[in-house]
Amino acid sequence: QVQLVESGGGLVQAGGSLRLSCAASGRTFSNYAMGWFRQAPGRERMFVAAISASGSSTEYADSVKGRFTISRDNAKNTVYLQMMYLKPDDTAAYYCAADPIPWRATNVESRYDYWGQGTQVTVSS
Numbered sequence: 001q002v003q004l005v006e007s008g009g010g011l012v013q014a015g016g017s018l019r020l021s022c023a024a025s026g027r028t029f030s031n032y033a034m035g036w037f038r039q040a041p042g043r044e045r046m047f048v049a050a051i052s053a054s055g056s057s058t059e060y061a062d063s064v065k066g067r068f069t070i071s072r073d074n075a076k077n078t079v080y081l082q083m084m085y086l087k088p089d090d091t092a093a094y095y096c097a098a099d100p101i102p103w104r105a106t107n108v109e110s111r112y113d114y115w116g117q118g119t120q121v122t123v124s125s
Contacts, residue, residue, distance in 0.1 A: 002026040002098045002114040009094060009119030012086055016123070020081040022096030022116055029077040030054075033099040035112055036070060036081045038092035038121075045095070045109065049081060053102030061107070063089075086123045093118040 008020040022034070035050035049070035050059045058070055069082040079096055097112035104111075 004096050004114055004116035006096050006116045006119040009121045011122045014087055014123055014125050016086050017084045018121060020094055020119060022079045024077045030074040031102050033102055033104055034072060034079040035097045036094060037097060038094045040092040047107040050105035050107060052105045057105040059105040059107055088123045088125045091121060091123050093120050
């Protein structure tokens with residue numbers, strides 16, 4: 001089992017920045033690739049970004065490329081999502097997830113076995 005706890009969400013004005021964190025516990029964090037997904041009210045959960053276990057590979061949704069950066073600190077068992085130039089369309093609950101296949105950074109939701117409870121990000125116009 002891997003337990004994931006997100007933090008760092010909040011209310012921010014359009015154009016602002018936030019950094020989300022996801023702290024992992026349980027099994028060896030460095031054995032898991034990690035991903036961020038988001039779900040806006042009334043919409044399906046969507047892929048945002050992913051990073052391989054070593055951090056050497058990353059993947060982003062087109063909608064966040066150039067604005068969001070995923071990173072990880074395996075010594076701290078934490079994955080981050082730095083979000084810049086936020087837009088109202090970025091408003092959603094953000095979830096981190098763990099993928100047991102360490103070398104991939106996948107956008108496929110079903111490949112993630114463990115999920116956090118989410119943190120809310122609200123971007124005002």
